[in-house]
Amino acid sequence: MAARTAMAEPGVQGDDGGFTLHAPEGTSYRVDIANGVFAADNPLLAEYCEGRRVVVFLGPTVNRLYGDQVRRYLTARLASDGWKVVVIGGGEERKTMDSIEEICAHAKAAGLDRQGVMLAIGGGVTCDLVGFAAAIYCRGVRYIKVNTTLVGQVDVGVGIKTGVNALGTKNMLGAYHPAxxxxxxxxxxxxxxPRQIRCGLGEIAKMAIIKDSWLFRALEECPEVFRRPCPTPFWLTAQGLAPRGVEDYVLRTAMALMLEELCPNLREHDLARLVDFGHTFGPVIETASNYRIAHGESVAIDMAISSELARVLGLITAEDCERIIRLIITLGLPVHDPQTCTAELMDRALTASWERRGRRLHLVVPSGIxxxxxxDDLEDAPSSAVAEALEALAARRADLPGPVMASR
Structure with a gap:
């Protein structure tokens, strides 16, 4: 009788080098945290390429900042005829099926076979595009993500969803394809x-609000984290939670919380997901603004609307709602946009989410810090309550200190 290979226990395991996820349905993957990933003496990326043919995709900004390092690394670590670098366009407006076909055409021209690897180096847009292309190229090839933005590291980089915008809807087409x-x-x-950091902090605040009051407190006390050096709060040190500093604590905690929340429902068989906080009103706001409002900013506005709506519905205290709104503002993120935060458009966002989530609303709202x-039911978020929440946010835009509108 053939020996059986023991299955890893489902869950998320963390170590100094990152996290390993084993989902109950059998999918496993690794998220690494590594310093100097393009240093010639760092074998990590080359080992993942495993001698396979590699086509590298990066956007113009990443090419300008890191392109030479990437090429030197590949020259030092991989066979000279085993890789090719392709620069692709960036920006949310590029998340289209035309871009997917372009990526696949580059892969085919480079001779990428079914044993090959697509390597995405960049932010969420680049990784979403390359991941979706990898999912459908030759019915699925391997891909690797090197996440260069804060949003990428705490959100896109830890999940398995890939996709493009289509039919007037954000991420309408896509696939689950673990890297x-x-x-x-x-x-x-x-x-x-600064704007990119703020957008990443929006995604981190999302996890803090719904899952972790200590992470929330850390953001309250260190709102400039990742923008300038921040002393580690004493209470974090006393609890032994931040041996490498507050930046490492915030980054790792956000990643761990996201992974732990995704793990039991990796392919979204259950459409009620806490990580959809900030993603009911947000996608409509982002699309309606023609992507003037960045993803992290739309998440922030959504969180503010959802929090005020929870207050109106009696699901959260006024004090906790105030803390949430003030944190969003202190992080430099918007809580309202007059052009898109209309009662009509937000009602449409609720209806669209209700239709997409199997005729159940599954709107995530905070009940505390x-x-x-x-x-869950559309009628439990009446238009009058949404309008009251929007009015509260519109009124406080001029009342609270700090930047409340998106700025580049």
């Missing part, structure tokens, strides 16, 4: 613009 490897190098964050509940 062969996903690598996060914190040093990449040093080259990000570090906890959340679902509003």
């Amino acid at each position: 062969h490897a996903s690598i996060n190098d914190p040093a990449f964050l040093d080259t990000l613009s 570090g906890s959340a509940v679902f509003v």
